């Protein structure tokens with residue numbers, strides 16, 4: 419069991435808010451982008467990937483976001499529908515904004531990078547008028563991600579969604595999802611991340627992402643326990659700090675800590691690890707598993723996704739995840 423108060427009477431398990439984009443993943447791996455000529459198109463964007471992962475695992479999922487009025491936007495909507503994600507709160511821009519694109523370069527399992535095209539991206543044009551209080555109160559949980567805070571009006575839309583979530587006791591997950599290119603300054607970034615995190619029940623990020631938030635207080639390099647403790651005096655009940663191939667650690671408000679290792683795999687590319695981890699971790703918690711078991715689900719899903727070409731389309735179903743957990747050993751005891 420975990421202590422998160424999911425209201426069983428709500429029709430949605432998880433509503434995610436933020437960007438719906440396109441990933442164009444290099445088909446020719448093992449070479450730089452300059453020499454790559456073909457890419458495969460997938461739905462992308464961290465909150466979209468998390469929602470898709472959660473839906474594949476069986477959570478009743480919805481999305482709040484804004485699409486460009488173009489072929490890419492329509493492709494994304496079709497994919498959400500195919501994956502049983504409620505798109506009734508996904509609006510369409512009519513100002514000529516475009517779909518954000520992420521071209522990925524897969525030079526080696528250790529050297530992956532993303533080239534983003536995000537000028538005038540439709541997802542950042544979501545407005546407060548497009549946030550329905552009634553929709554948010556129908557969900558057990560809300561997932562926000564940091565990139566939607568980078569610009570107005572999307573920033574205010576997310577803060578309004580947070581207000582409604584707190585008012586209606588919707589459990590809020592915050593995946594920090596820090597993408598430097600969307601932000602203007604370090605101080606601005608940290609200010610908005612900290613303001614949002616104060617209202618969240620579960621905060622999930624990498625060590626580097628928490629360092630970025632702590633820069634504001636001239637406290638970078640805090641240890642994981644001190645980082646978590648900062649948030650327990652606010653709303654947080656659970657803080658998860660990810661350490662890549664070394665695993666992850668979670669703290670609960672009673673000061674208990676939970677470590678998760680990794681499942682070794684043949685890594686194709688590293689991106690998508692965080693999104694798949696978050697979706698299966700949230701799924702585990704919502705199914706009433708304890709924190710350690712939910713982390714194990716997260717690590718297993720991440721292991722599957724980093725061995726595959728895409729992020730969204732690679733997300734496992736519940737049956738796949740269970741089979742993987744039955745037939746693979748978690749490596750624990752990572753040194754961090």
Ligand SMILES: Nc1ncnc2c1ncn2[C@@H]1O[C@H](COP(=O)(O)OP(=O)(O)OP(=O)(O)O)[C@@H](O)[C@H]1O
Nearest residue numbers: 660661662663665666680688689690691692717720
């Ligand atoms: N090389 C690896 N082998 C196996 N599992 C891994 C590896 N790297 C990451 N993971 C798993 O994925 C989880 C999240 O990874 P990571 O800390 O890299 O997140 P992230 O930086 O948010 O990911 P992303 O690259 O998608 O932004 C880890 O806690 C671990 O369970």
Ligand SMILES: O=C(O)C[C@@H](O)[C@H](O)C(=O)CO
Nearest residue numbers: 441462463464520689690729
């Ligand atoms: O988050 C993005 O905008 C890009 C993602 O879809 C990408 O696949 C990735 O980086 C996942 O972590």
